[in-house]
Amino acid sequence: MPDMKQYLERIKYTSEVKNDASTLSKLCEHHREFIPFDNLDMFGGQRKYLDFDKVYNDLVVKKRGGFCYEQNGLFKWALVECGFQVRMVQCQVYFNEEIGFGPRFDHLALLVTCGDGSKWLADVGFGGGSFTTPLKLETEIEQTQNSGIYRLQTLNENEYVLQKLKKTVIQLDGKWKTVFKFDNVSRKWEDFKEMFDYQQDNENSFMISNTLCT
Numbered sequence: 001m002p003d004m005k006q007y008l009e010r011i012k013y014t015s016e017v018k019n020d021a022s023t024l025s026k027l028c029e030h031h032r033e034f035i036p037f038d039n040l041d042m043f044g045g046q047r048k049y050l051d052f053d054k055v056y057n058d059l060v061v062k063k064r065g066g067f068c069y070e071q072n073g074l075f076k077w078a079l080v081e082c083g084f085q086v087r088m089v090q091c092q093v094y095f096n097e098e099i100g101f102g103p104r105f106d107h108l109a110l111l112v113t114c115g116d117g118s119k120w121l122a123d124v125g126f127g128g129g130s131f132t133t134p135l136k137l138e139t140e141i142e143q144t145q146n147s148g149i150y151r152l153q154t155l156n157e158n159e160y161v162l163q164k165l166k167k168t169v170i171q172l173d174g175k176w177k178t179v180f181k182f183d184n185v186s187r188k189w190e191d192f193k194e195m196f197d198y199q200q201d202n203e204n205s206f207m208i209s210n211t212l213c214t
Contacts, residue, residue, distance in 0.1 A: 002056045004081045007074075010060045011035060019083040019115035025133040027082070028122055031075055036065035037127040038213035042200055050189060050196045052077065067207060069196045071125030072108045073189055079122075085113040087186040094178040105195040107180055108187075111137065121152070121162070121182075128214035130179070135162075151176070158183045 008014075011030040017023055041048060041064065048054075050069060058064045059074055066074075076086045091107035094100065110122040112134065120134035131150055135143050139160065143150045149165040160183075163176040199207040 002052070002060075002077065004078065007056075007060055007078055010063065017082050021114050021116075021118055021120065021134075023082065024079070024084065024112060024114060024120060024122065027078065028075075028124055028133050031071075031078075031124045032132060035059055035071065035074075035124075036213055037067060037071065037125060038065035039067050039207050040065065040211060040213060042208055043211060048196070048200060050193050052189070065213065066125075067127075067199070067212075068108050068123075068125030069189075069192050072110055072123065075122070075124045076110055079110070079112060083115065087111045087184075088189065088192075089182045089184065090187055090191070091180040091182040093180045101181060103195065103198075105192050106199075107182075108192055109180075109182055111184065126179075127212060131164075150179075155181060158185065160184070 011027070011034045013027060013030045015023070015026060048066070048070070052073065055066065055070045055074055059066050059070060072088070076088060079086045087110065089109055089111055090105045091109050092101040092104055093107050095102060108125065112120045112122050114120070119137040121137055122134040123130060129147065131145050132147050133145060135150055135152065137152065139152045139154050141151065151163050153161050153163065155161050159181055161181040162179040164179055166175045166177045199205045202208075
């Protein structure tokens with residue numbers, strides 16, 4: 001049975017748990033640091049299933065890693081246990097100018113509301129190079145983190161796009177790179193099952209064409 005104490009031990013979180021932005025940020029950092037983003041089990045003959053007990057057992061008990069649907073599914077459960085209001089949202093990752101955005105539901109992120117009413121975009125399942133702590137769900141402001149400078153822009157009434165300021169080797173080059181877009185519609189975990197299976201089975205899936213561990 002999933003146990004919050006065991007989860008906190010897994011991510012080595014020993015601070016007091018409060019329903020505030022500081023706790024949200026720390027939980028996000030610890031989760032990302034101690035539960036690796038990886039798809040290595042896909043190459044070891046072990047099939048993944050969108051089942052919470054299995055995900056909890058793999059990532060917490062067995063101390064394995066996982067990718068976005070597993071990572072953010074587990075993190076949502078933990079945040080709800082801590083008293084946060086959390087919504088799963090579907091995202092479409094941006095590849096390049098030629099391909100554009102990937103299919104709907106090819107990434108899962110979280111919209112989190114703290115006890116003071118502040119709203120945040122949280123994501124512990126994107127892998128390396130992504131934002132490490134939650135971003136304020138506010139548009140047209142630059143938000144600086146160790147991993148880079150980010151901003152959210154409104155596409156329409158229901159959609160946002162996340163961008164990151166590109167870097168050269170020695171300095172920022174002033175160009176914004178699109179990371180993914182997402183809508184603000186609350187989703188259920190099972191809504192992602194089709195894309196979860198696609199990531200494992202389709203020959204065009206990035207996940208089964210590349211071994212990843214960050």
